[in-house]
Amino acid sequence: MRVPADILEGKRHIHFIGIGGSGTFPLAQILLKRGYEISGSDNNPGDTIELEKSMGMKVMMGQDPKNIEGADAIVYSAAIMEDNPELIAAKASGKPVLERSELLGLITSQYQNCIGISGTHGKTTTTALLTHILLAAGADPSAVIGGKLREIGGNGRVGQSENLVVESCEFVDTFLHLYPDIAVILNVDEDHLDYFKNLENIICSFHKFASLATRCVIANGDDENTCRALEGLSQRVVTFGLGDKNDWQAKEVAKDPEGAGYRYALYHGGARVCEVLTAVPGEHNVSNSLAAIACACESGVDPAEAAKHVGSFTGAGRRFEILGERNGVTIADDYAHHPKEIEVTLRAARAMGYRRVWAVHQPFTYSRTALLLEDFAKALSLADRVVLSEIMGAREYNTYDIYAKDLAEKIEGCVWFETFPEIARYVMENAGEGDLVITLGCGDVYKCAKLMLQE
Secondary structure (H helix, E strand, O other), rough: OOOOOOOOOOOEEEEEEOOOOHHHHHHHHHHHHOOEEEEEOOOOHHHHHHHHHHHEEEEEEEOHHHHHHOEEEEEEEOOOOOOOOOHHHHOOOOOOOOEEHHHHHHHOOOEEEEEEOOOOHHHHHHHHHHHHHHOOOOOEEEEEEEEEEEOOEEEOOOOOOOOOEEOOHHHHHHHHHHOEEEEEEEEOOOOHHHOOOOOOHHHHHHHHHOOOOEEEEEEEOHHHHHHHHOOHHHHOOEEEEOHHHHHHHHEEEEEEOOOEEEEEEEEEEEEEEEEOOOOOOOHHHHHHHHHHHHHHHHHOOOHHHHHHHHHOOOOOOOEEEEEEEEEOOEEEEEEEHHHHHHHHHHHHHOOOOOOEEEEEEEOOOHHHHHHOOHHHHHHHHHEEEEEOOOOOOOOOOOOOOOOOOHHHHOOOOOOOOOOHHHHHHHHHHHOOOOEEEEEEEOOOOOOHHHHHOOO
C-alpha cells in the first residue's frame, strides 16, 4: 500500500536511520535541497557519511533512540532490522515512519516524467548514464542513483524539469511503491531468493512493476525472462537489444581499439541512426546504452544527440572504477555482488590486456552466498587469482551456517582472510607489474582497495 501523498505536509525535520546507504543518501540529498532539516544515523563510517556532513546534515554514528529526538518524521533503510533500537523508538514515537522505498515512491509521484530503471543487473550504470545524457542535452533532470555520478557530486540531484530518473530495485518488491511514467526492464535473473523463492515469482514481480507505467515500457527484447515479464501488458512496449526484432538495435558491435569501450551502429525501426561509442568497459554496456538512448528519446532528446553523449560517460562510482596504480599494479573497484555481475565484470577485465586479473570479493548476505554458492565459484574462477573476505551479513543472521571458507574451497588457489588489512598486504606482496586487482562487492570492500593503494 502506498503512503498518503500529504504525509510530509507541515513537517520540517526528517531523520534517516541508515543515512549512509546508497538508497537513502540521494533521498536525504533531495529533501535537503528542498529545505528540510536532515539528520541521520549509521553504523559504518565512510565517504558518503563525510559528504553528508559537509552538506550540512547532522549524522550520528551508531543507532540510539535519542537520535530521533526532534524529528517530525523518520525514514529507515531496508538494511535496518526490526529489533533495531532506533527503529523501535521511532515506531513508538507516534511520528510518521517510512521505509526508504515508501519515501521514494512519494517523491516519484510528484513528477510528470518519472523513468524507473529496473533489472537484476545494470541498474546503477544505466540510471547514471541516462542522467548524464539528459544533463548534457539540457533536460535538467532530477535523479536517484545507487552510485555516485561525478557530474552531480553524489547519488541524487534536484533539477527544475519534470524529468526524474530513478533506480528501481526489486528487493522485497520495493519498486512497486513507485509511480513510473516509463518503466524500464534491463534483464531478469535469479536473485534475492530468500524473499522471492524462485524465478517465477521474480518474473511476476517485474510484470507488476511494468504494469505501473503510465506511458510505456522499455525492455530488453533479447532477454528471455524479460520477455516473459512483458506478457499480457496493456502498455506500449519499446524493445532494445542486438536482435533484429528490437525497436532499438545495436549492429556491427566491436571492441574500441583505442579505448576500454565498444563501438556499434545504432538502428531505430530498422533504419541506421549513427555510430555509438561507449567509454566504459564491458560488452554488456552496449545493451545498457541502448536502454538509456531509448529512454532519452522518449523524453524528447534527439537520437543522434543522445548517442553522442554516451561517449562522454565514464561510469558511475564503484562500477569498474579505476582508483589508481601502485608499483605497476592497477587497482579498481566494482559493485558486483551477484554471480552474473561478477562474470561480466571479470570478462570485461580479461579483455583489457592485463597480465593477470585478481578478484578480491566480499560476499554479501548469507542467503545469497548459500543459495548461489556454485554460481559464485564458477564466476570468480574467471580471475587468475581470487581472494575472499568473510561474508558481510548486513540485514541477516547466519542461519545458513555459511562462511567464506566454504566458497574458497570451491575455487582453485583461492585464499581468504578475516580482515581487509590482511587482504591488502597479501595482494600487494604477491601482485606484479601489469596486474589488475579489482575489488568486488556491494558492502564496504572498497575500503580494501584503498588500503592496497596505501601499501
